[in-house]
Amino acid sequence: MAPFHFLMRHLSNRELSSWFFLAPVILIHMLVVAIPSISSLALCFTDWNGFGKINFVGFDNFIELFDDRVFKKAIIHNLIWTALFLTIPIVFALMAAFLLTGIRRFQMFYRFVFFFPYILASIVNCLIWKYLFHPIHGLTSFFNSIGWESLATSPLTTKETSLYAVAFVDGWHFWGFLVVIYITAMYQVDEDLYEAADIEGASKWQKFKYVTFPSIRPMFLFSFLIIIIWSVPAFDYVYILTSGGPAYSSEVVANFMYFEAFRNMNVGYASAVGALMFIYVFFVLGFFWSLRKLGWEI
């Protein structure tokens, strides 16, 4: 009973009722997310194959990982992936959102068009682009027929372009989401600021630079944060379009982890990859938390 009395003494009624209502969610989260996550993290110190005996191997999995050429390649690809998503979709989404806020007619139609790929299942998006890129009956075949031989090969099947081609398809589906969140943020900007800018004779670009962008900065930084975090487990588009190939040219960490766990049956080794992914996300969150402590609006 002691903890109960302690809580009663130190928490207000309001706080107690908050915890009371949060309790079911916390319980479900513990059972479904936290405990399985922690136990799977514990597996990174074992050589478990997913079925049999579990042997403790200390840091062997991590030592082996840092010597694994495919893992190193996958990390570099994840960094490239993150850099691509932090630039191209963001720039396009900002431009589209800003232009859309200036139009009155058919705005909902355009918003729907941009957002539509985001609501499609990844397998559908991937199949569309696989067919478009197909060298025999896709767009690439058309380019071949008109003599543009440099575009006659599917970018998914050459090692120089495969990662960028997969990122392009994923970015094509993702950028509409950014457009919608930026538009929502832009609608919150005080109209008086635009009126003041108009009186001062500001151009469209100056209005964007000095009014719109600073006003949506929290949302912009939030999009930065989610892109960095979501880039870590990037998997479905890579798996469906290239399986990480050809020759590991589009291999990413999550796909590597999947193959280790479910093809090579190295569950302990795959858990070590998962642990490193967790640590990376933890540091990213810590970094953004520090910015917040420094007074940044995030």
Place this chain on the structure above:
Amino acid sequence: MIIKNIFYSIIASSILFSAAVNAKTNVIWWEYSEEGSGLNDALVKYIQDGFNQSQDSVNLEIIFKEGEYNEATRTALLAGVGPDIVSSSGATYVAKYASGGFLMSLEEVAEKNGWKDKILPWAYNTGVFGGELYSLPKNYESMLYFYNKTLFEENGWSLPTNLGEYEELAEKVQAKGMYPFAYGSSGWPMTHEHLAGNYLNTVAGPDSVYKAMIGEKEWTAPEFVEALELLKKHMMAGYWSGSLENYYAVGWDDFSAQFHNREAAMLQIGSWGFEIATALEGDEWGWAPLPILTNDGGEPNYQLSVGGTLSVNAASKNKNAAAEVLNWIVSNRETIVEFTKSRNFGAWLMPLYYEASDFGDDVDPRLRDYLVDFSERTGNGHYGYTTWTYYPPEAGTHIWKDMEVVWAGDITVKDFLAEQQKLWEKARKNDELLPIAAR
């Protein structure tokens, strides 16, 4: 009043019926779903209904699992539940399930019912781990060479019997603006291992492959290097779909169309390729075992492969009833022949001791010839090894995944094979090797 009586009668008979059903022992079997091709319906018709009608004490129910059914099965087994009859994609899974103690030994059932006299020995042995039988082979496969017979006759081409003829034929086909072979890896990159296995077994030869698998030879031996160098040379020469890039972009539907539309003259694929060949319209097709790709050629071999297994869950409360189902399958050759015939012998071709009379006159003679030839040749020791039946997990993934690295020119064949050697040594050390058909 009459309506009321009828209503009561229906209720009473429903209760009696469910009581009768409940009196039976229920056996649950999880199987991967292949709804589109009609395999699910056929499995229910021939196996589920066939078994249920054959006796009164056990009620078999097959539940089809969408997606990666191996993963669903593994999760269920780890949780101490799962189906009574466990289906898996192959020996790799059985080895892991058996080592984890998740499967019941079928040794006693097999001995009591004489399974050894009913199942082909090489296939029987793929389910033996630590001296005990843990799985039944569901289907056997091999790699074959399909060709457009009409096209061959029109151009005066003949089937190659050695490396020189093989390369000469490929050049002739390419000169006609066609691909020598229809094939590609889009959607199923494991096709690389089909090609690698073909070259290892027809260039280096099955004796060398066997020695390497049992550790009497290194995978870096010159014959293996030569085999994979030759594969690389042919891949770069556009034998499969015209170029390496096309090969990566082409999937099952595409390469079937290539074979059907005369875009390609031949198709090197597993025996499941009968499904593609039998759909060829307008032209005649033929098949042959893969030619031996050395200067002198030689006696062709069939690579052995088991596709899919059946076992009994050690945690099942109805182990005996589940074993009874498996015994019914093994002992009902006629039903199995009917079933596999309905699938054009592309599925559920259980490796049983068949006789020519089993197949009847309505079977395509080309299919019958293959089944008979397979039995004769393999019976005479002319057999090789598929990578997906005999390779341990890591070496099995490496053979197809890293083959792309070789084709990309990022590593040499020798480096690739050195890595294979390491993975085989690791598997041997960890006691992860699968049962290998001896020579």
